[in-house]
Amino acid sequence: ARPEPPGPAASRVDQQLIELLTRLFDAILADRSLPQDVQLLLSRLNASTVRVALRDPSMLDSYSHPVWEFMDRLVFDASRHAGEAEARERLMRYAEGLVDHMVREPTQDAALYRWGIGRLDAFAEHLLLQHCREAQGQIDNLRTLAMSRGSSGVPDTGSSAQALDVATLDTVPAELIDLPAPSGHATGQPRPLPQLQPGEWLHLFLQGRWRELLLLWTDGRGEAWLFRQPGGRTWALRRAALERLNDAGLAEPLDPPSLVQHAAQQVLRQVSPPPQR
Secondary structure (H helix, E strand, C coil), X not given: CCCCCCCCCCCHHHHHXXXXXXXXXXXXXXXXXXXXXXXXXHHCCHHHHHHHHHHCXXXXXXXXXXXXXXXXXXXXXXXXCCCCHHHHHHHHHHHHHHHHHHHHCCCCCHHHHHHHHHHHHXXXXXXXXXXXXXXXXXXXXXXXXXXXXXXXXXXXXXXXXXXXXHHHHHCCCHHHHCCCCCHHHHCCCCCCCCCCCCCCEEEEEECCEEEEEEEEEECCCCCEEEEECCCCCEEEEEHHHXXXXXXXXXXXXXXXXXXXXXXXXXHXXXXXXXXXX
């Protein structure tokens, strides 16, 4: 759906703003990496975002404006659940209802989109709690193991640790074993671990491949970490393993990419083609 054309009294600035937003949306929706259902959902926000921009022109000054952040989150969340049909279907039903509610609101502004981001956060929190319930046995074992290490300085080898298969806690890629020490260790300044909270995503290199993992749980001292891979597989790591991965550049926070930044680059290339040789 296209925004309504400006009336006779509309300023030339407003016309240019609408034209620019239309170009940006065309570039966003032309991205073939976006699933069709996500494209359709984003397209329903076109007219709404024009109304926001007419009230708040600063929307075009920052990639972190709530409008863009909301769209980025929609795409990011849908992508993270691409391998889980049931969870993704639930997310898309929720997102469709959310967008329907937002576009019907009489006041279209940044506050509305901040509220929408909060609703996406609430849905993600609901999924996180569900995943934690499913992994409660592993979390209990990890908590016992972490407490044992804290009190004795050595890992627990009792039945609770064995049930978890403690060997998985030291998972590191084989390619890392023979690598030279990272430059941070050589200078005595190892890279600090990412400041992650449960519910955040990490890009980790485990068993020879990159994996997108959701942090389910970590103990209070950060000695044990439990991650979940889309599909249900869990990965438990000790702090030492995670630090080694991090120092080698094999552990990176996973954040939503900016749709509008990529679209702006596309539009810029269209309006300013390279000079002919």
